[in-house]
């Protein structure tokens with residue numbers, strides 16, 4: 001007979017949604033089990049093992065390589081760096097990913113969370129089965145099974161030169177020519193890494209612009225730089241087919257730029273056209289849990305599914321598919337199951353693209369404000385007027401705030417520039433706290449820092465920013 005274990009809370013999935021939920025619940029005295037099916041048995045989910053963390057470690061290396069090249073302009077010439085790919089791989093996998101996943105292991109151990117390695121499948125609304133014969137009965141369950149890369153069927157031709165982000169982050173080699181399908185953040189981040197390491201990158205995007213959800217004025221400085229670093233960026237272009245030919249993959253492209261289409265051979269292809277919720281062999285139907293038409297589990301403000309003692313958080317519970325959204329939902333879900341008056345109602349979920357320059361935004365974008373006809377005023381401060389930006393040669397950036405025209409209350413913020421990802425946190429706080437532009441003006445920002453651009457953009461709500469020529473017409 002199968003072993004049956006009883007727990008108060010079962011968390012399925014050990015990513016940035018699942019493991020914080022398990023830790024938080026254990027901190028509140030619940031008996032918690034966390035089950036995760038990572039092949040290498042490492043906690044941390046996509047984010048730590050094959051997403052946020054390895055990509056950012058590699059982007060850091062890419063930035064260093066690019067800065068070393070750019071330094072020639074300031075009179076510093078370095079020798080062409082030698083890249084030891086195996087050492088770089090080991091550094092990322094062991095010193096970065098390994099250290100962090102090991103740290104989560106320690107945290108779960110320290111909190112008394114029971115970690116079970118294996119794939120969980122619901123057999124009914126209170127039980128999951130784990131291969132090997134074990135069953136776990138739970139009072140409450142949080143599903144945090146995340147998402148997986150989506151590769152369209154016709155491109156699945158069984159050739160390992162066609163990679164998803166997971167494979168590309170393992171740096172199998174540095175190709176001479178690489179095609180990136182999809183001009184979203186994952187494609188551009190990984191494309192930037194390979195470009196810095198020496199590959200010629202071609203990006204193909206079906207829509208008319210890369211990074212379509214981002215305000216165009218924030219994309220422009222990045223796109224300008226990427227067009228210098230990449231071989232080509234083709235927007236409004238579709239891939240009509242991928243085929244394997246000796247030593248490469250031939251991509252058939254169709255777009256306004258190529259009359260009659262174009263075929264080009266690449267050493268490898270990164271497909272980064274989106275991710276889909278991961279409910280593979282999860283047995284949601286046995287538990288009676290409902291999904292929407294796109295496969296996301298439908299949840300309420302307490303992250304409860306239609307089966308109230310089962311909650312869902314993170315990528316499986318809807319967009320945006322971001323680690324910090326999953327972690328924030330974990331807190332709400334646990335507090336709700338503990339009976340606290342907690343609900344999911346963020347005013348601003350920040351998003352960051354860790355290219356160089358970075359793009360970051362939070363709250364309402366200008367595109368959204370216009371589409372939803374939300375009255376708004378746009379306050380834009382170019383970094384060319386920032387002493388800090390000039391001193392570090394990063395004047396291409398821009399800081400923009402969206403405020404309500406009457407009250408000057410903060411509605412949204414967006415930045416493009418070096419370190420934008422760190423700076424957006426101030427705007428998130430301002431939007432969440434219902435701050436008005438005056439609050440940002442009166443918060444003294446350290447000099448010389450790029451953060452002053454937020455303060456100066458806010459000054460524009462009241463007429464002029466100190467370091468900008470006074471607008472003649474507003």
Ligand code: FAD
Pocket residue numbers: 012013014015016017018035036037038044045046047048050051052053055118119120121144145146147165186278280281282313314315316321322323324325326354
């Ligand atoms: P996941 O991290 O997907 O974890 C789910 C876990 O559940 C996995 O370990 C999975 O193996 C396990 N699992 C699934 N089904 C079962 C089952 N039935 N039984 C047991 N275990 C199961 N987000 C950011 O915020 N910032 C970034 O910079 C960023 N960069 C990214 C870069 C890349 C290349 C990628 C791919 C993603 C990136 N993301 C980033 C997105 C981020 O990784 C996800 O939003 C985040 O990991 C979602 O967390 P999660 O807890 O919902 O699920």
